[in-house]
Amino acid sequence: MGTRPTLREVERIPLQASTVDNWSQIQGFEARPDDLLICTYPKSGTTWIQEIVDMIEQQGDVEKCQRTIIQHRHPFLEWARPPQPSGVEKANLMPPPRILRTHLPVQLLPPSFWEVNCKFLYVARNAKDCMVSYYHFQRINQMLPDPGTWEEYFESFTNGKVSWGSWYDHVKGWWELKDKCQMLFLFYEDIKRDPRHEIQKVMQFMGKNLDETVLDTIVEETSFEKMKANPMTNRSTVPRFILDQSTCSFMRKGTVGDWKNHFTVVQNERFDEIYRKKMEGSSIHFCTEL
Numbered sequence: 507m508g509t510r511p512t513l514r515e516v517e518r519i520p521l522q523a524s525t526v527d528n529w530s531q532i533q534g535f536e537a538r539p540d541d542l543l544i545c546t547y548p549k550s551g552t553t554w555i556q557e558i559v560d561m562i563e564q565q566g567d568v569e570k571c572q573r574t575i576i577q578h579r580h581p582f583l584e585w586a587r588p589p590q591p592s593g594v595e596k597a598n599l600m601p602p603p604r605i606l607r608t609h610l611p612v613q614l615l616p617p618s619f620w621e622v623n624c625k626f627l628y629v630a631r632n633a634k635d636c637m638v639s640y641y642h643f644q645r646i647n648q649m650l651p652d653p654g655t656w657e658e659y660f661e662s663f664t665n666g667k668v669s670w671g672s673w674y675d676h677v678k679g680w681w682e683l684k685d686k687c688q689m690l691f692l693f694y695e696d697i698k699r700d701p702r703h704e705i706q707k708v709m710q711f712m713g714k715n716l717d718e719t720v721l722d723t724i725v726e727e728t729s730f731e732k733m734k735a736n737p738m739t740n741r742s743t744v745p746r747f748i749l750d751q752s753t754c755s756f757m758r759k760g761t762v763g764d765w766k767n768h769f770t771v772v773q774n775e776r777f778d779e780i781y782r783k784k785m786e787g788s789s790i791h792f793c794t795e796l
């Protein structure tokens with residue numbers, strides 16, 4: 507097993523070193539008014555919303571959504587891993603209307619996005635489940651730092667010492683902008699509770715009008731069970747030296763409330779106290795169980 511990389515920082519946000527090396531290209535990215543940018547904090551349901559958006563874009567055509575793995579369908583803006591083409595290079599080659607994705611916090615988004623008034627689709631997930639999911643992901647993802655023990659990870663996550671920085675600042679930053687631009691702000695927990703309703707919102711936001719049977723197909727095909735079994739969405743094609751799924755799958759549980767299987771009573775009380783302070787003054791409300 508190779509050694510795990512360390513992160514570097516841009517404006518105090520930890521990021522992959524290769525992303526930082528490519529920072530001027532990322533910041534110089536030229537957004538277009540007809541772009542749709544999928545924005546998430548890591549482990550908030552990015553893959554899920556990507557598949558939903560693609561199914562809508564392809565009008566429920568399952569075969570078209572099988573054209574390539576999900577990581578290749580929507581350029582990952584800050585992705586840089588030479589000699590592979592960077593996310594920016596892939597986006598620049600994509601014909602409009604482009605659908606792109608990012609985990610960047612608002613303050614690090616390339617400035618052109620604010621100039622062109624394009625659409626943003628943000629998905630937020632409650633901090634406790636997000637932290638659990640990120641912990642397991644860091645254990646299996648050899649391109650991210652070793653998360654250490656669960657107790658150690660609790661400190662890293664709550665202090666924002668993880669890739670893409672603080673969950674709290676990320677979510678608050680995007681939430682505060684939601685009424686100032688063309689943004690659809692969704693919650694993972696709402697998609698889980700009522701996928702049909704939330705998919706309909708995405709459809710309207712994308713300016714699409716699909717009939718009920720197509721909607722039924724999208725609900726069915728984007729269920730956790732279907733996506734876990736689908737090699738185009740379950741990351742099974744990623745080599746083991748990058749993503750070692752022998753102990754834990756990328757498509758791990760896909761539930762709301764798994765944090766209860768990880769947090770001790772003491773950790774939960776401490777987390778709630780930290781959460782209260784960090785989220786004070788924000789009107790955003792999360793649900794942590796269904």
Ligand SMILES: Nc1ncnc2c1ncn2[C@@H]1O[C@H](COP(=O)(O)O)[C@@H](OP(=O)(O)O)[C@H]1O
Nearest residue numbers: 549550551552553554639729730757758759760
């Ligand atoms: N169709 C789906 N339904 C519910 N959860 C899904 C899903 N597809 C992916 N996920 C979950 O979303 C998380 C991954 O997020 P991302 O794509 O942003 O990396 C994982 O959470 P868990 O680790 O809690 O299972 C994964 O299982």
Ligand SMILES: CCc1ccc(OS(=O)(=O)O)cc1
Nearest residue numbers: 522548549552577647649650
């Ligand atoms: C650099 C490792 C890494 C981390 C996070 C990623 O995001 S996602 O799982 O594709 O959303 C990808 C690679």
